[in-house]
Amino acid sequence: MQGQEAAGATPTPRPEKSSAGAECCQLVQGPIIVGAGPSGLAVAATLSRHAVPFTVLERSDGIADLWTNRTYDRLRLHLPKVFCELPHARFPADFPTYPSKHDFLRYLRSYAARFGVSPLFGRTVTRARFDAAAALWRVTAVSAADGGRATEYASPWLVVATGENAEVVVPRVKGMERFDGEVLHSSAYRSGERFKGRRVLVVGCGNSGMEMCLDLCEHGAKPFMSVRSGVHVLPREMFGSSTFGIAMSLLKWLPIKVVDWLLLLVARLVLGDTEKHGLRRPKLGPLEIKNITGKSPVLDVGAWSLIKSGNIKIVPEVESFSGNGARFVDGNEMAFDAVICATGYRSNVPSWLKDGELFTEDGKAKAQQQQQPSNQWRGPNNGLYCVGFSGRGLLGAGADALRAAADIAGRWQEWVAAAPGPKISSSV
Secondary structure, three states: OOOHHHHOOOOOOOOOOOOOOOOEEEEOOOOEEEOOOHHHHHHHHHHHHOOOOOEEEOOOOOOOHHHHHOOOOOOEOOOOHHHOOOOOOOOOOOOOOOOEHHHHHHHHHHHHHHOOOOOEOOEEEEEEEEEOOOOEEEEEEEEHHHOOEEEEEEEOOEEEOOOOOOEEOOOOOOOHHHOOOEEEEHHHOOOOHHHOOOEEEEEOOOHHHHHHHHHHHHOOOEEEEEOOOOOOEEEOEEOOEEHHHHHHHHHOOOOHHHHHHHHHHHHHHHHOOHHHHOOOOOOOOHHHHHHHHOOOOEEEOOHHHHHHHOOOEEEOOEEEEOOOEEEEOOOOEEEOOEEEEOOOEEOOHHHOEOOOOOEOOOOOEHHHHOOOOOOOOEOOOOOEEEOOOOOOHHHHHHHHHHHHHHHHHHHHHHHHHHOOOOOOOOOO
């Protein structure tokens, strides 16, 4: 398995019987990491520096599937690069402050190569359960390349790194199946070029929905954005510095409610009253909402000026669809040529992780919902870890990866010391 070369000779474990449905079982060296996105790569890289072997299982055919295959062309990191670096590697100095999608993918591929992370691609994990009698996590993965052959991997440690954005969320709206135009999720949107001259309804007003409306407008389409609930829109920069960076600095000295008040005061001075144009602000402040729900405020990259000018039109929540358009909750009806659901993603952890106590039924980290981010990365002493579920983006995923890898490294060294056979060097 991956990482053995760096770790040196390891004790040879005895084979284990596979669970029902798996054709064979492999007792791997070191932890099993599920997911080869930024979170999984960060854990693997840190384990590599601790000289701990690992096995990464990834269902797609490459690293960072979300960024590679399910993001629009104009996407850039919404935060400055200094807040988006993975552990042990800075962004290249020539990268812009807000790296593009392609810049970020180049960084991730270089990161994987630098730390020798070579995932087992095309392995879709269908089940993971803790075998208390053997003190092992048993992870069943199906390989599409092998005709759906199932293999069970076993290890004392399991790292869940599939992230909060594993599966698309499409709203169930009455009559959507009767709409004659094109309906797609934002994961299938690449550019507004092919929508030129068309009336497009974008359902959702988060960062993706806002930026896709901007892109549609710039390509000559006529975008309408459906807003269901309140949303905080903040300028991406204030006083020549990133809004996020300013907020992080203020939080070191001031309570979160005070920082929210200051952010909203400046936002009103810079942007004006968003409610006049149909974007009602929630009662709670942007950072407080982020802290409680994980939902980020919108950082404006140009859409707001087009909303004020009327080039992007705000409409209410959709009540139902008809053959040629939509009816809104205020009773108005409009015709559209296409509908884009910018309604986000969800975790898929509950569909395959069994016997775990880290996650809720909807795939959220329990500790994150209970506002205990310092504890959310580790399970109840059964070798289970999660990385990338803190609701704090890449910065939070990196911090969780460092904690999880250090904890695993300590347990790995204890296991090696107690096992028969040649010992592993613990040098980095």
